Amino acid sequence: MSGCQFDKEAGTEPSIDDANAPHSPSPENNITGVSTVVALKWQAEAAVRYDLYFGESYPPNIIYADSLSEPSYLLTNLKPSTTYYWQVIAYFNDGSKIAGPIWSFTTTAAGQNTAAGYVLKLYKIETAEPSDVRILLQALDLAGKGVTDLQPSDFEVFEDGEPLSPSESQLSVIKKEGINYKLRTVLLLDNSTSLKDNIDEVRRAASEFISNKYAEQEIAILQFSEQTEKLANYTSDTDSLLRSIQRYQTGYSSTDLYGAVIEGASLLKDVFTADSVIQSFMILFTDGRDTQGSHSLSEAVNSVYNKIVFAVGLGQEIQPAVLNSIGTAGYYPISRVSELNSKFEQIKSEVDKFANSFYLISYKSPKRGDKIHTLMVRIKNNSYNGDGSFVLGTFNSRGFYSK
Template identity: 30%
Template sequence: MNTQNSNNMKIYFKIAAICFAVTMIFSCGNADDDVRYGVNTGTDGELGMGKPVDNCLNLGDSELVLSIQDQFTTLPGKVSIFFKVSDIIGNPVSGLQANQFTIYEQGRNDDCFKTISTSESFARISPNSQIFNNNTILVLDLSNSVLSSSLDELKSASISFINNVMPASDSESFKMAIYWFDGEDKLHSLNDLTHVKQNLITAIQGIDKDISNDPSTDLYGAVIKATDIATTLLNKSTTDDRIGAASVVVFTDGTDQASRYTESVALQKVKDANKNISFFSIGLGAEIDPDILSKIGKTYSVFASNKAELENNFKEISRRVSELANSFYLFEYCSPKRDGSGESNLAIQVKKDGKQGAVQTKFNAKGFTGGCK
């Protein structure tokens, strides 16, 4: 089979796999299920700073995607790669261990890549909290319809969300802020960004029915403002020695009623956002527009027809947010390349549950010596 036909077959099988997965998502369960989930694909397929692996390795079709976020070298000879892992339809892959990775290097004297021993290279997955900041922005619709009919359920679901997303022990690397909106041209702060979980819970518990003075719903304005906040937080948390990611989670029980901002402007804001900002949406009731909310929650969206299902909605989204945060990895190893060897190609392959994926990049061994551990 020639290369062109091989590539066409790979594309065909990937499309078929995506179609099958999406079909399974929407067909499972019975027709009376209240909760409807939507995996929104197309946002996690990029390789970041990496590129497809050279064909000489003959690794086969990729069913896992490694997207390189950053990479750097540290003397005397350590190579560090920070990346996230997802499957081909965008679901994050968390919980990977160092022994699930294979490292390949190709120097200037190599026709193809050579496998590097995991044990001899001291390969390891380091805690990504060393260089990783993750910020979650929870945006709650507190318009009159919510306050009058489902406030208790929303408070309970929000507390469950906080408990599931925030680490058991407070960590400066994982922070959350809570905002709310009604009909005003303002995204109200309920609790500023914090790593203290109890502060967030206390803020939710303090919500009462008199919190809002405008019964309308400025959904599009809230989405625009929340995206701006997430962008600012991401820029602040991404510095020379740290990497950042952010998640925006929007809950509403209806559509935009204030009409201050247009649908197109709000959706374009989400579409154009930094690739390290993920968007989730939670819809409740018969008045929502699932199509619009799916575009707002372009990473993942979930809808329920009644408030009894609200906590399950929030738990599903919290699981997704947590998995996404834990699908970022800092992989480090000691390269056998030494000073004077110039630039080398590097490929990282990961295997999990019979699936594999790989990404290729390069590094310069300038100054590399022995003694790396």
């Protein structure tokens, strides 16, 4: 970043000589007490797209989102009492790019972000003849947990700033049961020699998790110590998975924890369309730390950004800060392996809320002609009116007709 000077200890914002560099950050640089749900915003005149670097390390070396068309990005489920660093790279029509300053903010303490309300995340807007508009979104509470009980009457839809009549537009809201929804799960299980006395109990807990899975849920099983071994590819066949988990056996003393996380994360692929949703998450279980040194923590954390990972750590040898960084959806410490089954059940409950928090809104638009229209969706009487309290997008009514 030529022309940039930054004194991290002093906490001052760097100066960048180029007037076109990203500037005017929101939240303000170095601010504290930021909600765990926040929209990052900035300005960069004449820029056509942006890359966002974001993370807990300085400088932020993880591309959290790339090729953004708007100077904003909504973040949910951030960790409390955590300092985050972020940087925006602006790209221009002539092929040039300019890196902005590195900004930071610190989230509010745990338990202080308890206000009621809803956050909406937009995944897809699609149109179809004769005049159908479909919006796939997700509803979360302010702690980033899925909201599952919203009804069609709870939503308001606006076209070009005007409210739609639910009856005239034939507005409907479909939950997960009406969407072609597939849940994929990676079980990533430590099998290093330190677990030799607990292998059978871990296998039993994993077997019970498999036996209680949803019918549409596909599971892949990996075990790791010196190397990562795939015991089962994604399948929904319960009997096949139960046979595969019997191959979970004691491995070696060397533990490539970070390499295993990277390999497991590579299997997490999500697809969001109005016709199909594939949602994936990973459960990591370990009783220790990375002893091999083949990969770095930053590589492991980089691999799980924007992905759903639950980390379960057993005993005194674990590093809570490490597992907290890897466990993007939560870190669950246990003191005895007998607690593993209850933690799997707790995670299953969280996943169930997340999976059932998707809503497909469908209606017939009165718009006609080759024109771009704005679309906004919000929840009636939402007590939260901050970042993410509504979703905003556009659609083209080209080809729309009455039938």
